[in-house]
């Protein structure tokens with residue numbers, strides 16, 4: 023807020039000018055103003071500029087006009103209407119859909135600056151939320167590729183194409199009932215027709231556009247989440263980063279072999295790079311791109327990719343880190359933190375398809391992996407065989423409950439090191455308790471949500487562990503996601 027405006031008398035819905043000083047979570051800029059000045063209140067509490075306004079769509083260094091959306095006792099929230107002076111850290115977004123599509127929310131911020139702010143946020147979470155000060159913070163590992171880094175993209179078909187403001191103002195819009203693209207944040211029934219996405223490769227863009235044209239020309243029906251009728255649901259493209267494997271998975275509500283075979287033939291003529299084509303049939307109402315069963319139309323039904331020296335088989339519905347090159351850096355950081363000598367018993371909790379288990383296997387005596395999803399465990403076993411790895415064992419375990427009965431039942435030796443990589447919600451307190459009872463010398467905690475990570479680490483520290491160091495790794499440029507690795511040692 024400018025200094026000259028002493029009493030503005032602003033209320034919700036009004037627009038005011040703000041100077042952005044700091045970067046906050048989810049890319050919101052922070053302006054600090056005097057609450058009394060902003061709201062035209064009495065000045066008995068002074069005019070100190072300590073009232074925080076979170077300004078959506080702004081970056082530090084910007085001066086903006088923003089509309090007040092929320093006015094609370096301790097903070098306000100506003101939305102940028104106009105950038106009066108742009109921050110020197112801004113860049114021109116590469117993608118024409120930036121601002122509409124929800125995929126790359128900060129593509130208009132210089133990538134090095136994105137990485138710097140991600141690092142600062144992790145530091146702040148550990149300092150303020152965790153209350154930790156005596157530990158080392160290693161510099162963030164930025165993503166090797168800033169664009170084209172995703173090995174999997176999932177697109178949706180919709181009979182409601184998202185229309186731009188200009189299109190809405192025109193009459194007689196054509197082609198508004200067929201789209202294949204990405205969802206817009208918070209809008210579930212409309213889809214933005216994306217013809218080029220810089221997160222995937224050029225060949226994947228070709229597949230996307232070919233698929234849209236193919237079915238549009240044939241007037242193929244689209245599945246409606248309201249009426250639960252129609253055929254086309256999703257297109258999922260998986261492309262290996264380190265092999266030439268390329269999978270196209272068409273998700274439909276029912277079988278139509280004739281149409282799918284024709285699609286496959288035409289697709290392969292147009293894009294011979296495709297190595298396998300799959301049809302997932304999803305009869306469920308839920309809007310997920312996973313079928314009740316699948317039919318392999320062409321090729322093996324799998325792709326193979328590599329992390330480090332290991333090969334991984336990936337099926338249409340198996341989980342695999344979406345930024346392959348960064349996954350290697352994340353796992354290497356976990357391995358470096360663990361400093362394995364070769365004689366350790368390691369537990370890998372939340373092991374998914376066994377990628378960390380396999381990655382670290384030749385540095386440990388034995389690795390025991392625990393995971394809830396049966397199909398991921400099946401993939402993990404296949405991947406261990408594929409890499410001729412004999413010193414790993416996979417167990418089905420629901421880590422919402424204590425897994426100590428499994429440890430006892432199978433006589434699993436106690437761990438020297440535990441590697442823990444839970445989902446965003448973090449660990450269940452029972453599992454934290456189990457870890458403390460198992461009492462490994464080292465814990466390496468890999469997380470995609472530093473806030474839940476710090477919550478769990480606090481419990482471990484209260485139980486006698488010491489936080490030694492952390493290192494953020496950027497897996498998802500242009501998004502707000504942050505991955506962080508932490509090392510704890512038994513005190």
Ligand SMILES: C[S@@+](CC[C@H](N)C(=O)[O-])C[C@H]1O[C@@H](n2cnc3c(N)ncnc32)[C@H](O)[C@@H]1O
Nearest residue numbers: 372373374393394395419420421422443444445
């Ligand atoms: C962030 S992923 C980590 C996967 C693997 N470490 C990797 O790098 O690919 C989290 C994993 O936790 C598993 N998971 C989620 N809830 C679980 C639970 N209650 N018990 C066990 N595993 C769970 C998920 O299935 C998923 O595989």
